[in-house]
Each structure stands twice: as C-alpha cells, then as structure tokens.
Amino acid sequence: MTAAAFAAVFGAAHRQIRLVESSEIGIVGVGEATLPHIRFFNRRIGIDERELMAHTQATFKLGIEFVDWARIGDSYIHPFGTYGSRIAGIPFHHYWLRQQAAGDSTDIGEYSLPIAASRANRFALPAEDPTDVMSTFGYAFQFDASLYARYLRGFAEARGVQRTDGKIVDVKLRAEDGWVQSLTLDSGEMITGDLFIDCSGFRGLLIEQALKTGYDEWTHWLPCDRAMAVPCENSGRLTPYTRATAREAGWQWRIPLQHRMGNGYVYSSNFISDDEAAAKLLSRLDGKALADPRPLRFTAGRRRKTWNRNVVAIGLSGGFLEPLESTSIYLIQIAITTLIDYLTEQSVATGNYDPRVVQAYNRWIEMEYDRVRDFLILHYHATERADAPIWDYCRTMRIPDSLAHKMELFRTRAHVITYKDGLFLEPSWLAVYFGQRIMPRQYDPRADAPNPEQAREQLARMRERIESALVRMPAHEDFLRQYCPAEPGSGRAGVRT
Numbered sequence: 001m002t003a004a005a006f007a008a009v010f011g012a013a014h015r016q017i018r019l020v021e022s023s024e025i026g027i028v029g030v031g032e033a034t035l036p037h038i039r040f041f042n043r044r045i046g047i048d049e050r051e052l053m054a055h056t057q058a059t060f061k062l063g064i065e066f067v068d069w070a071r072i073g074d075s076y077i078h079p080f081g082t083y084g085s086r087i088a089g090i091p092f093h094h095y096w097l098r099q100q101a102a103g104d105s106t107d108i109g110e111y112s113l114p115i116a117a118s119r120a121n122r123f124a125l126p127a128e129d130p131t132d133v134m135s136t137f138g139y140a141f142q143f144d145a146s147l148y149a150r151y152l153r154g155f156a157e158a159r160g161v162q163r164t165d166g167k168i169v170d171v172k173l174r175a176e177d178g179w180v181q182s183l184t185l186d187s188g189e190m191i192t193g194d195l196f197i198d199c200s201g202f203r204g205l206l207i208e209q210a211l212k213t214g215y216d217e218w219t220h221w222l223p224c225d226r227a228m229a230v231p232c233e234n235s236g237r238l239t240p241y242t243r244a245t246a247r248e249a250g251w252q253w254r255i256p257l258q259h260r261m262g263n264g265y266v267y268s269s270n271f272i273s274d275d276e277a278a279a280k281l282l283s284r285l286d287g288k289a290l291a292d293p294r295p296l297r298f299t300a301g302r303r304r305k306t307w308n309r310n311v312v313a314i315g316l317s318g319g320f321l322e323p324l325e326s327t328s329i330y331l332i333q334i335a336i337t338t339l340i341d342y343l344t345e346q347s348v349a350t351g352n353y354d355p356r357v358v359q360a361y362n363r364w365i366e367m368e369y370d371r372v373r374d375f376l377i378l379h380y381h382a383t384e385r386a387d388a389p390i391w392d393y394c395r396t397m398r399i400p401d402s403l404a405h406k407m408e409l410f411r412t413r414a415h416v417i418t419y420k421d422g423l424f425l426e427p428s429w430l431a432v433y434f435g436q437r438i439m440p441r442q443y444d445p446r447a448d449a450p451n452p453e454q455a456r457e458q459l460a461r462m463r464e465r466i467e468s469a470l471v472r473m474p475a476h477e478d479f480l481r482q483y484c485p486a487e488p489g490s491g492r493a494g495v496r497t
C-alpha cells in the first residue's frame with residue numbers, strides 16, 4: 001500500500017522508491033474486512049474499484065453484525081450509514097428515544113438502509129443526491145488480503161517501484177546521530193536511502209529492533225492476544241456484511257468472499273488454550289474447512305513514536321488493534337496519506353525533516369489509535385454477560401478516562417461526543433451503545449416539540465422511504481455478478497449462487 005501510494009503521488013520517475021520484501025518470510029495476509037475509507041484511498045492513488053474487486057475475489061460490506069455481545073441471543077449491526085434523519089436540527093435518535101419512552105418498540109435498525117439491506121442480502125451503489133435515501137450509506141469490501149497485496153505489487157511496479165525479494169539481515173545506523181544509513185540484504189546488497197518506511201510487520205525491524213522506540217501495551221483493556229484463522233467453503237448466501245460473534249474467550253469472525261469464507265477466532269490466551277480455540281473454531285464453521293487453522297500472536301498497543309528519526313513505521317510495525325472493527329487497513333492508509341500530506345517534495349529530496357512536522361505527525365497517529373482503542377473497548381466493557389471469566393473481567397475492568405467520559409455523557413443525556421478527525425462518527429457510537437443495551441436516562445427535551453401523532457408520522461415516513469428503496473436494490477450476488485465477477489486465476493473464479 002505504501003509503495004503503491006508513494007509511486008502514484010510522488011512519481012517513481014522523480015524519486016527512487018525501493019520495495020524490499022521477503023517471500024520466504026511472507027505476509028500476515030489475514031486482513032479481509034475493510035472500512036469505507038478504503039474507497040477514498042483507492043481514488044486518491046488511482047485504483048479502479050471494479051478491477052480491484054475482481055482481482056481480490058471481493059464482496060461488498062455494509063457493516064458488521066455483532067452477535068451475543070451484550071447478552072447471548074442478541075444481534076445488532078454496526079452500519080456504514082446513518083439512522084433516520086435530523087428533525088429541526090436535532091439528531092434522529094432523540095426522537096426515537098422519545099417514541100421508545102412512549103411504548104414504541106421499533107428497533108432503531110429499521111431506520112437504517114444499510115442495516116435493512118444487510119438483513120435482506122441486497123446491495124446497490126449509493127446515490128450522490130443528499131435528498132435521496134440511497135445517499136445515506138457508504139460501503140467497503142471484504143477481500144482476499146493476499147490477492148490484494150499481489151494486486152498492489154503489480155500496481156506499484158507498473159509505476160516504477162523497484163522491488164527486491166530478499167531478506168534484510170543488517171541495519172546500519174549513522175554514528176553521528178543514530179539515523180538509519182543502510183540496509184544489508186542476505187544477497188550482500190546494501191541499500192541506502194533518505195527515508196525508510198518500516199512495513200516489516202510485528203517484528204518492527206527498523207523502528208524497534210534497530211531504533212528501540214518502545215511500545216505502549218494495551219492488553220489490560222483489550223485482552224485478546226491470539227487468533228486462529230481458517231478459510232472454509234462458502235455455503236448459503238453471500239452476506240454483504242462481516243459477522244463477529246462473541247465466544248467463551250473472545251470472538252469469532254466470518255467474512256464471505258466470492259470464492260470462500262474467511263473465519264477466525266480471536267481470543268485471550270489467559271482464558272483458552274490454542275488447541276481448544278482451534279477445535280472450537282473448526283466445530284463452528286458454516287462449510288468444510290479448506291486448510292488447517294493458522295495461529296497468530298499479537299499484543300494490542302502502539303509504538304511510542306511511529307515516526308522516529310528517518311524511519312516511519314506503517315502497519316503492524318506501528319501498532320496493532322485487534323480486528324473487531326476491521327481497522328488495521330484503515331490505520332495503514334490514513335498513516336500513508338497523512339505522511340504524504342506532511343512530506344513536502346523538498347523534505348523528501350533533502351532528508352531534512354522538521355522536528356515539528358514529525359511531532360505533529362506522531363500526534364495525529366496517536367489520536368487515530370486512541371479513538372479506535374476506546375471504541376473497541378466499549379464492545380468488551382458494555383456487556384451483561386457473566387457466563388465466562390473473560391466477560392467478568394471486561395465488564396468490571398477500569399476503562400480509559402476518555403471512554404468513561406463518553407459513556408457517561410451518553411448515559412445521562414443521550415449525547416454522542418463527535419469529533420472532526422479520526423474514525424467513528426455518531427451512527428457508529430449509537431450502533432454499539434444501543435446494540436449493547438446502554439440506554440440513556442434522558443433524551444433532548446426539544447424532541448418533545450412535535451405532538452405525538454406528528455412524531456409517529458414523521459418516523460413512519462422514514463421507515464417507508466427505506467422500505468421502498470430496499471425493494472429496488474438487487475440481491476448482493478446479482479450485483480456482484482454484473483459489477484465485478486472474479487478474475488479467472490484469482491482463486492476459484494465466479495460468484496456462488
């Protein structure tokens with residue numbers, strides 16, 4: 001992603017961009033679910049969406065379904081879109097709360113088109129016209145991460161990136177200031193450079209092993225530290241959403257692609273053994289397993305500085321927040337585009353990086369991680385489950401003050417703290433608050449302005465607009481078949497019906 005974006009934006013004809021990776025070491029390759037931001041990244045660097053989807057066996061994603069999180073038997077969808085519309089400038093959910101207080105039991109999901117489309121397995125592209133209910137959602141992709149890496153490699157090489165398959169065996173630092181001077185490959189080749197982007201994964205080859213930057217660990221808030229991943233055969237319909245089901249020691253993902261289903265069990269090693277996690281995962285697949293479960297280990301947290309001297313850590317080398325909300329690829333892409341914005345042509349050429357720019361970049365990335373962290377912790381903490389030690393721990397753990405403040409404001413007056421930058425806007429917080437049974441004590445009293453009959457009618461009209469848009473949306477599989485049938489050769493071709 002970094003090499004592709006740098007080549008597209010800075011032009012490899014003017015700057016020499018070298019990409020070193022080792023096919024012997026390989027990639028993690030399990031990032032299968034994405035967020036709508038990926039479309040802005042694609043557009044910015046000139047990736048064609050249909051071509052990308054066809055090459056990566058992709059399906060559309062309208063949100064994430066959370067099953068069994070607050071109580072066993074619960075299910076809610078975090079949609080990529082809004083709930084209802086504002087009335088007299090007041091957010092919709094205050095009117096919904098008013099109706100609930102008056103005895104109406106309509107689920108808030110009935111006011112969200114992406115939720116309705118997910119439940120009905122339908123998909124169509126959103127509209128641009130803001131008055132059209134079809135403009136109230138966004139979408140992302142579910143794709144094969146290894147095919148994505150392969151596609152981007154071709155994209156980068158076509159734009160002049162010089163790729164070397166080799167293992168870095170030594171990193172030389174400049175004696176005078178400790179900046180990275182060169183990398184030595186197992187072939188003996190030495191590579192010098194002005195700026196080194198460390199995309200070496202969890203090992204943090206430059207940022208940690210060479211520069212000893214340090215890592216802030218968050219396992220006490222996000223206790224899962226391992227995963228088992230296994231693909232299985234598709235069975236049933238291709239859902240335009242990812243599913244995350246809470247389990248006895250963590251949670252299980254289910255991500256439908258055109259050619260197979262991605263599955264994984266993310267768990268805490270304090271509460272289940274690897275063997276048991278693998279057995280539980282295999283016993284809960286929708287179709288026949290296509291491989292043995294693959295174990296992965298990680299530590300939630302982030303690097304103390306993601307830009308240190310002339311090294312910028314992007315990806316798993318910069319930090320890791322577990323995949324519950326599919327945020328890693330987003331964090332990578334926002335790190336790339338922010339870095340590009342902060343790097344002037346001049347500083348790329350001279351290698352003189354203004355320390356104020358470096359500090360501002362690091363602060364930005366910290367903010368991005370902190371926002372995601374709080375949102376993830378909310379899923380674990382806001383549970384009523386008392387059937388397993390992990391849920392007892394999460395329910396009673398001390399949470400960050402920043403999250404405690406957000407939750408308190410919501411509980412007291414249904415207020416959602418919004419911010420200009422960073423992930424997760426009001427509808428995302430509402431989805432998880434309501435989905436995990438956090439009900440505010442009070443709503444905005446201005447929502448009492450319309451008389452009860454008017455309020456009922458206004459809300460009924462919103463539901464009708466969603467229903468009439470929904471019937472015009474094609475089935476997800478049918479839309480995929482005409483929009484981006486999988487390329488022959490990228491796994492098993494064709495859309496399952």
Ligand SMILES: Cc1cc2nc3c(=O)[nH]c(=O)nc-3n(C[C@H](O)[C@H](O)[C@H](O)COP(=O)(O)OP(=O)(O)OC[C@H]3O[C@@H](n4cnc5c(N)ncnc54)[C@H](O)[C@@H]3O)c2cc1C
Pocket residue numbers: 020021022023025026027028029030031032033034145166167168169199200201202203205227229264296298314315316317323326327328329330332
């Ligand atoms: C269980 C799990 C589930 C995930 N699910 C999602 C998801 O649904 N959505 C999402 O957005 N993200 C997800 N992620 C995160 C996603 O997988 C990663 O963010 C993504 O794969 C990027 O990884 P990376 O490039 O930083 O590291 P890696 O994939 O580990 O790549 C590291 C690269 O560095 C190279 N390298 C390392 N050492 C050397 C060396 N000595 N010499 C030469 N080359 C070297 C390797 O060859 C490789 O190319 C998930 C992660 C995990 C662990």
